[in-house]
Structures are given as structure tokens and as C-alpha cells.
Amino acid sequence: MGCFTLKKANTTAAFLLCGMCASYGITPNKLVSGGLPAHTGATTTDYLTDGYLTNWKSSSAKEIALNVGEGPQKLLINWESFGDCAWATDFTSGCGHSGVALSNFKILTSANSTDGTDGDWEVAATIQNNPVMARGVTIDFAGKSWFKIASEGDVGKILEIEAFDMSAGGTDTWFFMGTSISQMGIKQQDTDSTTAQLIHAKFPEYTPAMLRGGIGCINSTEVVEHLNEYLEYAGNVKFWAIEMGTNDAWGGGDWNLNTYVSNMQTIIDSAKAHGITPVIARIIATDSAKAGWQINPAFLKAVDKLVENNDLPQGPDFYSYFKEHPELLASDGVHPNAETKGGQAMHHLWAEALAPLYAVGDTAAKTPDSSTTLKATSTFMVPRIYAQGKSIFVEGNLLNATSVTLVSATGQLISQKALSKNYGQVQFENIPTGQYIVIIRGKNAVQTSIVRAK
Template sequence: MAKPAPRPVPVPQKRRFRLTGRTVLRIGVLSLIGASGLLAGLDMFAPPTAEIPASEGAALPATATPLGRLATWSRPALGTRIDQPEYAEASSGNPISAVDGKLKSAWEPRPKQPGWLSLQLADHHGPRLLLVWQAFGHHYLYRRTIPKTYRLLASDDSPDGIGGMWRVLETVTENRVRTRGHVVTAPGAKWLRLQIDGSWTGTPSLTEIVVYDLKGEGPAGCFLVLGDGISNASLTQFTWEPARESADPQPVPLFINGGANGLTAGQGLKLLGQALAVTPPQTYIGIALGSTDALTGTPLPQFERQLQQMVDAIRLSGHLPLLARPPWNPQIKDYLAVIDHVATANGLPAGPDLYGWFQTHSADLGMDGFHPTPAGQAAIRRLWHFSVLKTMKGKP
């Protein structure tokens, strides 16, 4: 006996918003270039926790067997993203604000009401889709703007992103982070929808939503950067791809922004446990810390101990750490020496050298000599981009 057709998810009617001109909705086609790699943002891989010293105030996930310094890593699968103008629909608010690539604009549903945003997909995509979203805020755990409970849905027959039959692909509850990636299976889908059913304290505010088409059987490459406000303001999925307008775009990984303004190594150690809980094995995790520690005077032995504990926790969880050299400032030299020592002692691949860049490009720093200008943020994106691709394509 045939199963009854799924009932459509009820949604309010709304006029359409057409996206014209330069690309504002990024629907990508990924050409995977590795036989094995990484998954992004899935909840099922959360390992058990291993307690670290109470003085550091955090519990970090860990697997039973550490990778070790000489662990063998296979190349992750990267992908090429191809942009094209499409449509977006929403239950309320302006959906363009979530797909225009502007960090200061955001889509917000009506307060205290469930809301949804639908994205039209390119024709002839594969069965696996990767959706990435990021909420407005200055902290990885900024609850005021993030969805707490939400679903991903797909429609094969919707003519406009509003009506038609919709099926649930994934349900997320108790979300605590402001940026996530989801791999879902939706062969033949014409539209993909993010349905927000509940929030923590305020109205969800999403600054970007991106969809990729995954080609091949290997999982998608994933890179998470845990850093202070310097990296937090510079790196998002939209801005992660400096060559996205090029006629020959380069393969890129999925990027997850785990930054928080004013983050010290001690605070990063606490935040790391939250990040690893929703990050699957063999993710590249970049650590971009030291600037705030230098300004606040964190004792060097404490800074080194906390940095080493982060490296150990990342490896114990089945990931690969990558340490960035923070931007130049008068107080940073001693902390830079600690970062270099930890990277060398642990045999880590070279991270982006922000110190070297800003030492010779001081005009890329703002009036405070600490935070980067827009040109400096572009330089940070470029340095991270090249460092990540070099590491992923080579042997860590």
C-alpha cells in the first residue's frame, strides 16, 4: 500500500523578492578533489568530555586515542562554488538581507513568531546539499540573535518557495552557536528552507545563508577559526572566498566563524569545548589568539599553558590545530614567541602570518593601532585563505 503524500508545512503568503544585478544568493556547485575529507556542523559526532584543570574552567570533548604529532591525515575534499542570481522568499521581513553578502544587514522574522526563509536552488544539482548560516553578533555563543530550535525542509514542486509540499530534512534543538553548517540529502529539490521554530531571548537575526551542491561521496572540507574580534570581524563564509567573482574560482572549504570579541586564551579554552561539541572529526581548527592577552597582560607561562591545552584538546578530539601569528602591536612580541614555540614544539603546519603583514603594512591598522581597517580585514581574509588551502592540499 502506497504511503500517503506528506502534508505541506503551513506558511503565510508573501510577495516575492527577486534578486538582480550582482550575485546575492550563492548557490554553489562543488567539484570535490579528494577521496576523503571532512564533514561540517553535524551534531552526531559529539564525543565524550575530558575534564581539564578546574582553574581553567572548561570541559573539552576528547576521543580515547589522540592523533599524536605524526598522525596521518588524508586530504580533505574541497569544492568550487558557482554563483548565479536566484530568488529568495520569507514568511516576513526582507530575505535579501540574508543573501546579499553584507554583514550589517540581516533577515529577521516577526518577533515571537515562527519564521522561515526559502532559497531557490539551481537546476541539476546533486542529492547532497550543504547549507551554511550565520547570525548577527560579536560572539560565537551570542544567544540574543540565534535560532534555538529550527528545521531544514525541502520542496520538489513549490513554484514560488511559498506553496507546494515540504518535507523535513533535519531538526535542530537547543542550538547554542551563531553559525552552523548542515549536510542534507535532497535529490530533486527546487527549494530549501530554514524554518525557525524558537529562539532564546530575542528575535533571530541572520546575516547570511549559503547553499552548496556537493558532488562526490566524500564529506565536505571544514575549517573553524576560533579567535578574537580581529578575526571575528574579518571572516565569514561570504568573504571567505576572495576569488568568488573570478571566471575561474578556486576550490574553497566550508568556513565556520568561532570568534568572539576580546577573547583571551583562557576564555578561548572555555569556548573551545562548546565549539568541539558540534564539530566532527578531522576538522581544521585555527586558533587566532594573543592580541587581547598582550593588551591585558596575561602572564606568559599561563598563556603558553592555555595554548598548549587547546592544541592538546583539539588533537584529542580528532582535529588538526593551526596557529595564526597575531597582528603586530608593541606588546605582542613575547606572546608571538610563545605561539611560535608551541607551533614548532607540536610540529604544526604554518598558520597565517598576520604579524609579518601588518608590520610592513601599518596603514592597514586603524587609529588605535590594533584593529584592522577594511583593507586590513581583506588582508586577513587573504592570508587565512592561502594558509588554509596550502594546508589542506598539502601534508599537515
């Protein structure tokens, strides 16, 4: 991964460096269905709510009911279907995709059912002609305790159902748009934990709602051609985590660069117009010895410039990581390797990249006096954070800082130093090689930064 070091800055630059973190503060939406039994008529299952896609246990029951209990006023119901793991079957001409989506059904709610079949039920939502394999729908749930998906036709193979409490206006909702790299790595391949589970382990208050949207062979032009459908079926989430560019940059040339940049800007503009924040990953490196080509550096520079020009949060650097770890790529030298945990690495890299957004906390729940925006004043200027060998340094005016915390990329607390005076420097020594998050907390400010110890 790249090393992201904050430099000493003037007032304007300092605000931009950490102001962005606060502007994307995430409001939690609690997962209320995790591990609950899913009632499918006379039987119950536990694999539909276990949080894992790769046990490959699915249900084709026409009615699936869950009792999440009373309390939530609104629920977000997410579901994942199987197929060939592509999000949509007809968005690209490069690959043939197959699968039956959960297409025509109702979501019903009940306050007095005891087993998912008896009691009184009301229709909370009606879905018709849904073509995608993962989607979320928000319903009213005040006074209810059960919800049920009741299908009118073939339901295909349902892998997972999740329900999130949206009563507080949760914004911790994510759609992972991508190519076959994401189709395989984010959904199809085994992992110790998903990105959402890694975030929850690091920040227990948060349980991200995560929809997988990878499609093999798709390129940015085809995404733009189907942008209305992306917005219709994944436009109600707050963040789009985007992995896009391998097929645009295929072969190692730059002949398609201008088209790619134009398409990505269209995707960014459309997402922002719908209240969605894009987070873009740097294009994954190939193993050029096997693939016979490598991503042209011009595409990487283009991604970096798109992120900078559009003031977007920093996404994961798939290029640098997989360039250093070609063993995580398959025999074609392009796709993540399931046997060597290439997909697992992608989940961890996404979690590392998104961690600073969660470290800031829920800005919507804070009063103006407790804003987490780092204001560049004479008493709390942006410090310099950098690694040197196996030490990490925090330097600068820390007069109003109360603590400096170092955590690993997987959420383990490494060290926390409480500050009681104006420290010119804080040092963490003998740090193992890896990526870390430095969190500086002040009375009215929080700063986070990612740094890598070599």
C-alpha cells in the first residue's frame, strides 16, 4: 500500500486535509438480523443470516420470514442472490452471465406473528421486475417485529438476507461496483472476514450494509451505458466503492485513457448528484510475467487525479499491493487467486482504506461545538505524521491534542499516548512492518492519517 503522509500546511490546506474526513462522517445503521433463524415455512435456516456468501448454501423458498423484534422504526432489507456471482446478467457483451434474480415479490411486516406464517401481515413494499442479484429496500417498521419476503415466481438461489435499523437515518450503506476483479474477490472467493465484518471488528458501533456489484468483463463505457440502472437499483446507498479500469486498460496501452477518464467523471458526477459519495480504488496490478502486460501508469495517474480533483476519500491502492504480492493473483496474472487468498486481501485493503472515515465518528450525532472537523488554528495546526524505519513520528503543535493513538490496519490497538502538555513530537518505536492508522484527538477536533512502517 502507498504511504499517505500529511505535510505541514497552511490554514487552507490544513482544513482540506482533515475537513474531508468530517464531511463524510457516517451515521451507524445497526444490523438487527445477524444470526437470527430464517423461517421458510415448516423449517428454519441459519445460513441466510450468517454474514457469509461463500458457504454456498442457498434457499429457493417462496416465503422467508425473520423476527428482528420491536424497536426499529425503519428497516433496510438487503439480499444477495447466487447466479454466477455477477451483479447483473446483461450489462456487458464481453461475458455471458447467468442467474435468476429475486424479481417479483412483496415485503410484508407483522406485529403479532409467532412463526412467520400466522398472524396479521401488511404489505410494506412491492418489487417488480428486479434484474440484479443484490439490492436493498427501505421499509416502514414502526410497531412491527417480523418481516417476510413473499415471492410470486422463481426466486433463484438466495444466499443472504440482512436487516438494518435505519431509524436514525443511517448512512453506513455501501455498493461495491466493479469488474470481474470484484465479482471474484469481493463475492465469489472465500475470506476470513468481509469488509463490513472487518469494519465492525475495528469500530463496533458500525455494521456496514454491503452490496456486492461486480460484473465480469464490464468496462467504464458499459457502466455509463447502464448508469440509470445502477442508480435505480443501487442509488439508495450513500457510498459507491468502485473498482474499475482493468478492462479499460487491458493490454497495457493508453489508447483508451481519455474515454476512461471521461466515463469515470460521468460516474462520479452522477453519483454525487444522487447524494452518493464515490470511493475509487487504484486499478489492480497484473502479474506481467503471466499476463504479458501491466497497467499503463497513465491510468494510475488518472485515478489519482480524479480522486484529487473531485475531493473524494482515498480508496485502496490495489496496484501497489498486488504488484508487491503477485502470488495473490491467479494463473492468468490478472484476477485474484482464491487459493492464495487474493479476494481476502481485497476485503482487508478496502477495510484499511475506509477506516479513516469511521475513525472520525458519527458527525451527524455531534453538536457544532463537538465537530470533528480539524480546524487549522494557531493552537492546533495539522501535525506532520511519517514513518522512518520501524518508528512512526507525529510532529508539530499538539497544544490542544488530548491523545495520540496508533492502531493496526485490522483494528488492533498498538499504543495510546495521553497528552497533557505541548509535545513537539510523539514517537512509536519498534513497530512491525505494515500499515497503521494514527488518530489525534483534541478537545474539538480529530485527525486521522494512514502511514506505513517499512
